[in-house]
Structures are given as C-alpha cells and as structure tokens.
Amino acid sequence: MTAENGTTFCEGMYSKLIDSDGPYDEMNSPNVREQHVVHVSPAKGNSRQPYKLATACLTGLCVILLLVLVVMSSRRNVSEVIPDASAQQQTLPVNITELMEQIKNLEKENKELETEKDILEKRVKALEATPSPPRPSPARETTVAPAASRSPPGLPKCPADWHRFQDSCYYISRTTLTWSSSQQFCQRRGGHLAIIHTAEEQTFIWNKLVRGHWNAYWFGITDEKAEGTWHWVDGTELDMNTAFWEEGEPNNHIDEDCGYIVKTQVLNRVPIKSWYDAPCEMHWRFVCELELPAVSTTAPHA
Ligand SMILES: [Ca+2]
Ligand SMILES: [Ca+2]
Known part of the structure; x- marks a missing residue:
C-alpha cells in the first residue's frame, strides 16, 4: 500500500x-x-x-x-x-x-626487624663463644675449670651459672643434646656428666632442676658396654646401695643404655626415685659436674 x-x-x-x-x-x-x-x-x-x-x-x-x-x-x-x-x-x-x-611501611619495618634479629643472633653467638667470666670478688680468686690442676691458694669458687655443692660445681643445661654430646660439652669445660654418690648430692642436684611436664636431664651413667651393668663416666661401677632409680627402672625398654633424672610437675615425686634409662641418642638437657681442686680446708670428694 x-x-x-x-x-x-x-x-x-x-x-x-x-x-x-x-x-x-x-x-x-x-x-x-x-x-x-x-x-x-x-x-x-x-x-x-x-x-x-x-x-x-x-x-x-x-x-x-x-x-x-x-x-x-x-x-x-x-x-x-x-x-x-x-x-x-x-x-x-x-x-x-x-x-x-602501607606495603612500603611494612617492608621497611620488616627490614628493621631482620636487622635487629641479625644483631641479636650475632650477640648470642659471641656470648656463647666467650667463656664465662669469673665472678667479681674483693678477694682475688682464679677460675676453676681450665686451671684445676693449678690450685690457687684460698677457697675455689664455681664459675658463673655453676652451683656449688661440697667439692663440686654443677651446671644445669638449658639446651638439649645426646648423652655423648652432653659428656663432651661437660669435658670441654673441664668436667664430666654428673657422678652422684649420695642421696644429699642427688637431692641437691634435683632441687636445681626445673620442673616441667617431663623434664629430663642426662647424668654420667651408662650400661652401654655391658647391658645391665651400670658404670659411671669415670669408669667406676654403680653401687646399687646408692642408686636412685624410679621403681621399675632401669628396664632397657627400647635399648636404653643411658641414665637420666626426671623432674615433673608432680610434687610428690621424690629425688631419690628419679633415675630412668633411655636411648642415648635422645636429646635431653644434662647436668655437668666440675670437681674442685682439693685444698687443705675442704674434705676430699667422697
Ligand atoms: Ca641398658
Ligand atoms: Ca627406662
């Protein structure tokens, strides 16, 4: 249309x-x-x-x-x-x-923290490398560890961080090592893993240990050479009359040849029943003993 x-x-x-x-x-x-x-x-x-x-x-x-x-x-x-x-x-x-x-600021903060961390790590390394200085005292005294054979006149004292009991000084570690590395650590400081002969000594050491869920500390005993026959690190055999094993221990449960002391949170545990055996390759804290040089005023080590 x-x-x-x-x-x-x-x-x-x-x-x-x-x-x-x-x-x-x-x-x-x-x-x-x-x-x-x-x-x-x-x-x-x-x-x-x-x-x-x-x-x-x-x-x-x-x-x-x-x-x-x-x-x-x-x-x-x-x-x-x-x-x-x-x-x-x-x-x-x-x-x-x-x-x-914000990202820039965070990166800057991170850099600063890393620098601070590096400085602190260097300080820790330097402190670890430096031997413990002797305690300042008005009476002049020599350090014990390296000069043990050269007994100075007067009463010897323990190095810093070591605890005196009778004629020995004891060091309670804060780091963990295997049993043999612990022994080497103690030897480098002129001592050895703790050899415990009396209940008093055992109690003294035990009182210095830190409580924890299962705080374990190597000491100087092993049956590595002959299973079931325990020897101290100085070669002497353990006197079973002055042994402080927990009941049921030592049991060599999983090929356990090294002795350690346990301190737990359980308050009714007693020091004279605190020894256990464990595989020597486990990493525990440890107790070193440094025997002070004998002087005329002190009794000889029992
Ligand atoms: Ca054993
Ligand atoms: Ca055991």
Missing part, C-alpha cells in the same frame, strides 16, 4: 465518520450528501478497512514513541553510569596509593 493510497483511505474514513454523525445542516442537503458519497466511494468496497488503517497508524506511532523512549532511557542510563565509574576511578587510585604506602 502506497502513501497516496493511505491518505485517500484516511480521508475516506474521516468523510464516512462525518457522514454518519452529520453535524452540519448543509451536509443534510442531498447535494452535499451526494458529494460526500462520491468521496467515500473508494472505501465503500470494504467498510472495516479505515478502522484497520487507523489502528495500524496508531500502532506505528506507538512503536515509534516506544523506540524514542527506549533510546532516551538508555542514553540516560549511560549518562548515569558514567559518573559512577568516573567516581570509582577517582577513589581507586587513592586506595591503591594508600595500600602501596
């Missing part, structure tokens, strides 16, 4: 409507009526066609309007989204800058 035909149909429709309503007097005259009839005649063949056409026109208009609305609203949405995006773009760099700043 062409536009010309559409115009004709619309005019026809309009004329038909006027004709049916008949608002004007002149339209009632037979001439006018005749004239109108002539105009209407093209649509006369199908009386429903004008309504269809009007509907089509209106539908077309509606579609066009709808399209216009859709286009306008989409443009509006875009214009609304863009400011949000631009706002995010404005805030994002700020956040990133802040985060970068």
Whole structure:
C-alpha cells in the first residue's frame, strides 16, 4: 500500500465518520450528501478497512514513541553510569596509593626487624663463644675449670651459672643434646656428666632442676658396654646401695643404655626415685659436674 493510497483511505474514513454523525445542516442537503458519497466511494468496497488503517497508524506511532523512549532511557542510563565509574576511578587510585604506602611501611619495618634479629643472633653467638667470666670478688680468686690442676691458694669458687655443692660445681643445661654430646660439652669445660654418690648430692642436684611436664636431664651413667651393668663416666661401677632409680627402672625398654633424672610437675615425686634409662641418642638437657681442686680446708670428694 502506497502513501497516496493511505491518505485517500484516511480521508475516506474521516468523510464516512462525518457522514454518519452529520453535524452540519448543509451536509443534510442531498447535494452535499451526494458529494460526500462520491468521496467515500473508494472505501465503500470494504467498510472495516479505515478502522484497520487507523489502528495500524496508531500502532506505528506507538512503536515509534516506544523506540524514542527506549533510546532516551538508555542514553540516560549511560549518562548515569558514567559518573559512577568516573567516581570509582577517582577513589581507586587513592586506595591503591594508600595500600602501596602501607606495603612500603611494612617492608621497611620488616627490614628493621631482620636487622635487629641479625644483631641479636650475632650477640648470642659471641656470648656463647666467650667463656664465662669469673665472678667479681674483693678477694682475688682464679677460675676453676681450665686451671684445676693449678690450685690457687684460698677457697675455689664455681664459675658463673655453676652451683656449688661440697667439692663440686654443677651446671644445669638449658639446651638439649645426646648423652655423648652432653659428656663432651661437660669435658670441654673441664668436667664430666654428673657422678652422684649420695642421696644429699642427688637431692641437691634435683632441687636445681626445673620442673616441667617431663623434664629430663642426662647424668654420667651408662650400661652401654655391658647391658645391665651400670658404670659411671669415670669408669667406676654403680653401687646399687646408692642408686636412685624410679621403681621399675632401669628396664632397657627400647635399648636404653643411658641414665637420666626426671623432674615433673608432680610434687610428690621424690629425688631419690628419679633415675630412668633411655636411648642415648635422645636429646635431653644434662647436668655437668666440675670437681674442685682439693685444698687443705675442704674434705676430699667422697
Ligand atoms: Ca641398658
Ligand atoms: Ca627406662
């Protein structure tokens, strides 16, 4: 259907409507009526066609309007989204800058802490390498360990961190080693793993030990050479009358050839029942003994 035909149909429709309503007097005259009839005649063949056409026109208009609305609203949405995006773009760099700043600060702190750690480690190493200095005293005394054979006049004293009992000094380690490494540690300091001959000595040592869940300390006894026959590190055999094994020990439970003392949190445990045997390769703390050089004023070591 062409536009010309559409115009004709619309005019026809309009004329038909006027004709049916008949608002004007002149339209009632037979001439006018005749004239109108002539105009209407093209649509006369199908009386429903004008309504269809009007509907089509209106539908077309509606579609066009709808399209216009859709286009306008989409443009509006875009214009609304863009400011949000631009706002995010404005805030994002700020956040990133802040985060970068924080990362830089943390890296700096980490570096400082690492430097501090290195310094402390060096200090610890230096302290470990330096032999314990003698305690300052008004009366001049020599250190005991390296000069044991050269007995100075007067009463010898124990090095720092060593505890005096009768003629011996005892060192309670804070680190753990195997039994043989513990013995070597003590030997390097002029002593040996503790040899315990009396209940008093055993109690003295036990009182110096730190309590713990199962705090174990090697001392100088082993049955490595002959199973069940216990010898001290000086080669003498253990006198069973002055042995302080826990009940049921030693039991050589898992090939256990070295002796240790246990001090636990249980307060009713007693020092004279605190010896156990364990595999010598286990890492326990240990007790060193340093025998002081005999002087005339002190009794010889029992
Ligand atoms: Ca054994
Ligand atoms: Ca055992």
